[in-house]
Amino acid sequence: MAILRVENVVSGYGSMEVLHGLSLEVEEGQVVSMIGPNGAGKTTLLRTIFGVLRPWKGKVYFKEEDISGLPPERLVRMGMAYIPQEYNIFPSLTVQENLEMGAFIREDDYRPRLEEIYELFPDLTDRRQSGAGDLSGGMRQMLAIGRALMLNPELLLLDEPSTGLAPFLVDAILDRIKDLNDQGVSIFMVEQNAYKALQISNRAYVLEGGEKRAEGNAQEMLEDEEIGKLYLGR
């Protein structure tokens, strides 16, 4: 079953159309990447899926239910989570408070989940009471992921999780994303670091100029010469 399906979505800002009728699918349990150059419309796509922007045309389905234009606060209750690329933490809150905010809509006791998140990201454990704004880039990204995981989402949308990180951290973050997927979380991410993203993905799409340029098995894309030349910098 497709956990996420996007059908002919047209979207943009103000009067500027960014996505010109885009379709894609994420199968349950898979990691799917969207790669492509800067300004391709990757962030716009995620914002449209997550209801931060309304699609001008087209439909978005989550588990075959039409969610087009539903606000984020509804989508998190349905089992989706979204980690924006920038400003993805609350800098004046502590680490712990950031995670608590991730559980804001939970009525039950979220503390066991909090401890699970700390086990997943041990570096955060010692910094529970630190201001999130004082964290390093890698820790911020882990906190952002931790926040999104507080609700045990079924589908995680990630916007460029490796941006601005040192190379060894890029691997650490992507490994962690792969771990999450092994635990059953479906993942749709957009990445500029295309080579690394494809390595942990099942399938991938290439987005350029608001249109889909290629799609297919991630492994095959890694081996494809033309895609390698155009989008993987080889």
Next chain:
Amino acid sequence: MPELIVYGIILGSIIALGTIGFTLSTKIAGFCNYSHGDLMTVGAYIALLVNGTLFSNVGFLQSKIGPLSFGLGLLICFLPAILVSAGLAILIDRWVYRPLRRHGAPSIHFDMVSLGVAFIVRGVIYVIWGADYHFYFKGVRSMLFLPLGIKLRPDEIFIMAVAWALVAVTYLFLGRTRVGKALRATADNPDLARVAGIGTERMITWNWAVVGALAAVSGVLYGIETQLRPEMGWLFLLPLFAALVLGSIGSITGALVGGLVLGMTQQISTAWLKPTYKPAIAFLVMILTLIFKPEGIFGRRR
């Protein structure tokens, strides 16, 4: 001089209360609420109304508490003042700001509209109570003579106690409760708060409740310290602006420190300058802050 510092702390406590509310609404509602001062005025006049009509002939409510110049009645009046100011703030949001948000209006529209709201609220107060000064109580106020030549009215000790107690309560509310943390999160990053499932509209309503309540209390305290007149809150807006900028917009601690520093600066300036220059001093502090430390004392450079 020690006396001026003490007066500065008293004025600063009232300014700080107002600034905490002001900074919250600036970040959460996303605009500079020019009607904040007039919410203070509304609170002050509601206390006057209830105390002067409903309670006026009830002896035990009007007999003075110890050395203070007012009775239990005025203390009880904090409650209707809070309810009316908070309720009014929420209603104005429903009727005025929410439709603007639906249109996706730019923040300058909100600023201008809130300026209009300020004039309307003040206009209504003029119509009901007139332009005359009003007092919560009549007669001579007792005075305490403290060491270092400090003359202090017991009322002023009460004002400080209430202001600081309320600051503490607000701090605990924002720091410890679920809604309080969500308010800070929304102030920090409204888009991310939405993405985390924190409904913005609900937080905006909470914001106005807190802002209205804080404004009402600072209005009544200011009324006890001086007197009630329709433009009392409006004129209070100037030091609030300065304290907000000085303490960094959005920082609660900053609002507190900014308010205190500003209150003291204004009072101490009267050692050399006429008291009429106090608003000018507030603006001088604001302009100097903006030139030399634009992010404020507690801000982060981005």
